[in-house]
Amino acid sequence: MQAKRDEKERIAMIVGKQKPFEEIWEMIKSFKKVLVFGCNTCVAICHAGGGKEAEILASLIRMKAAQEDISMEVKHAAIERQCEPEFFEHVADELRASDVVLSLACGVGVNFLSDRTGDTPAYPGINTEFFGAVEKAGIFKELCxxxxxxxxxxxxxxxxxxxxxxxxxxxxxxxxxxxxxxxxxxxxxxxxxxxxxxxxxxxxxxxxxxxxxxxxxxxxxxxxxxxxxxxxxxxxxxx
Amino acid sequence: MKSGSNLEKVLEGGHFAVTAEVGPPKGTSASVIQKKGDILKSYCDALNVTDNQTAIVRMSSLSGCVILIRMGIDPVMQMVVRDRNRIAIQSDILGAVALGIRNLLCLSGDHQKFGNHPTAKNVYDIDSIQLVKTVKTMRDEKKFLCGENISGEVPLFIGAVENPFADPFEYRVIRLAKKVQAGADFIQTQAVYDVGKFARWMEMVRDQGLDKQVHILAGVIPIKSVGMARYMRDNVSGVSVPNEIVTRLEDAKDVKEEGVKITLEIIEQIKEIDGIHGIHIMAVAWEDIVPVIAERAGLLPRPIL
Structure with missing residues (x-):
């Protein structure tokens, strides 16, 4: 469904950067059921918070939990956009079943998500940096x-x-x-x-x-x- | 007279003006200002008090100016737009006038990245040119930026700065014209070391007729050591120190004396440039050299008006 994105194309978008792992770990280490929740639009283009990054981060958290001898269930999921209501329908159960949702969306996504997770807290896994463009592969630049x-x-x-x-x-x-x-x-x-x-x-x-x-x-x-x-x-x- | 300040009288009287800089302390002691004031007072027409220069927290310019006023000195209050929005700016201007300040120098301010609070949020609600225009409106129309009336007079002699050595070179004069159009009465320039380039800039200034509309004071910074020369050449944005000056200091037996000589030569050449109405000596942490320079450059005695 989703058109394949060509990175050479200059796309204006919200640029984010994943938080340092230690900071993320401090946020979530006391929870038993963690959902790492990616967003497949802007922050996926800048390789910070798409489904793929959610999957990788979930594995890192599992490894860290094992190292620290902490029992923790870590799942991952992603939707097209965490800033529009219709995309949330098919993940409603997963969201409810978690103790914490670590969102890899921009700050807009985390706020929007927070309104939809009831008693479950939504925490930010990335720092939202700016509105930018892809200058070239791997380089993002603030322009607005x-x-x-x-x-x-x-x-x-x-x-x-x-x-x-x-x-x-x-x-x-x-x-x-x-x-x-x-x-x-x-x-x-x-x-x-x-x-x-x-x-x-x-x-x-x-x-x-x-x-x-x-x-x-x-x-x-x-x-x-x-x-x-x-x-x-x-x-x-x-x- | 727009403000009746000593600086205005000197410049309007057609004298070649001399100003210098007083950097306030990183502390609460009025005596730091008083000492510098004592050293400089008989050799200058007005003294600038810097406003958290290079974004390092120091005693406020407004307070420093008031300390100088009590000593009978005409201060130039420097105001940067980095730390205040239009509300605080206009409020401080009212207070400054109430306390007797008559000269105000409008600047952008160095970015906070250079200072001792690099994680601070900057303001830049208005820029330096908009500040000049704001002060002019307050003075001439007795109105705030929002259009409401101000009670009382706002007699201020309005200054701005210009850096002839910043880029793009040809655009600097257009920008100076904007400052003049905004209402600048006097200009203090960035330190001049490359007199040739400065003279070319002044030629463009004269071509635009700007020297007839604003008093231009050329900035000079006496260099005290080889390290300082290298540092200014390599690290201070917007200052261009030619290599030959660094070499002269490196080869000198008495570096300070060589530094003074270089400054005197620069002043001598600057005085010959048409349209320059004065000199602004920024002897950072070397205030006691200012009397020596003023004396040897033949700038004494200062006019009493």
Whole structure:
């Protein structure tokens, strides 16, 4: 059913990284029945939390439990997405039968799952890093901060909120050197890229205008966010 | 007069200004500020008090400035946008004016990664250019960023910084123009070692007519040791120290004297550049060299206005 994903394709997604095993072990060692629960979309692409990783992690936990002489039943499962209700149906029994669900989904998945596991706690097995793209196989790059007020048309398609270490709107600051950010030689200066890109597009003069203070209320700073598509939400109500 | 600060009077009077830097202590002692103030006061027109420079926690710039005001010194309060949102920024500005501060220098601030709390969350609610514009609006229109009225005057001489040695070189002047457009009255630059490159930048500044709209003070940092020269060459972002300066210090018998000589030569050359209205001496942990430099560079006596 699922289309085979070509890693060369540049796919925007949520990028995660598995937590250190010791941290995971500390979280779950007191439980008897552990379900390692993968999510087969974003975090599977970045090899952090898909079904395959869930299976491997479950074996590691079993080995550790055996080493520590702890009796523990460790199962693994995965669904397509831990962020949509319909995918949960066929795992409902497994979820209920566990003492703890170690979710390998992003933070969205863990929250969503937590609402569906009743008295069973849902713990995070990965750290959710960012919205990113596959730069090339094995390299993921943050490109969007989800600020709720896109200005990419003003910055040559390069996001200063996500890609400038200071998220400044009128850069580059004085810390840029050889096109790199002051924080590290491995980090490109977003504003250097913006200037070069806009030069190429012939729109550099647009940068002469002072960009006004950004409205951050549309981002995380305005409190939890919600998007409601009224026509669809309404139809859902009627049916 | 926009603020009536000594620095403004000196610059508007057409004098070649001299400013220096006072780094506050990592502690509670006012005497650290007082000592530096005593050393520098007769040799400078105003003293900058840094704001948690390189993201290392120190006594606040606002407090340091107040200590200097009590000594009859005109302080330049540095304010970075790294640690405060627009609410705290405007609130601190009101307090600063109430306590007699008349010069405010607006900066982005070094990233917290460099400091002693690298796990801190930064703010960057507004950037340094937006800060300049905010202060100008507060002063000229007596309005907060949100448009509400401020009671009382906000007489501030507004400063900004510029680094002619950062990238992309040709864009730095466009960015300076934005700072001027935002309302900067004076500019203090990053330390100049490569005078040739600085002169080329100033040529572009003059081409845009910016030298007529803003007072530019060139930054200098006297180098005390070979280690410091190497460190600045290799590790300080946005500073370009030519190899020949490092070599001169390496070969010198008296390194400190050679460092002073290099600084004097740089000042001499900078003074010849059209459109430079002053010098900003950042003698980090070497404050007592500032009087020597001011004297030998022929910058004394300072005007009394």
């Amino acid at each position: 901060a989800g600020c709720g007020g896109c200005i990419l048309h003003l910055t040559g398609g390069i996001c200063p909120v996500a890609r400038c270490s200071k998220s400044i709107m009128n850069g580059p600051c004085g810390g840029t050197s050889d096109g790199k950010c002051e924080i590290s030689q491995d980090v490109d200066c977003a504003w250097y890229l913006i200037v070069e890109r806009m030069k190429k597009l012939g729109t550099l003069e647009k940068l002469s205008e002072i960009m006004l203070p950004k409205d951050w209320s549309t981002g995380l700073y305005g409190g939890p966010r919600r998007v409601v598509l009224e026509h669809i939400a309404e139809e859902g109500k009627e049916s």
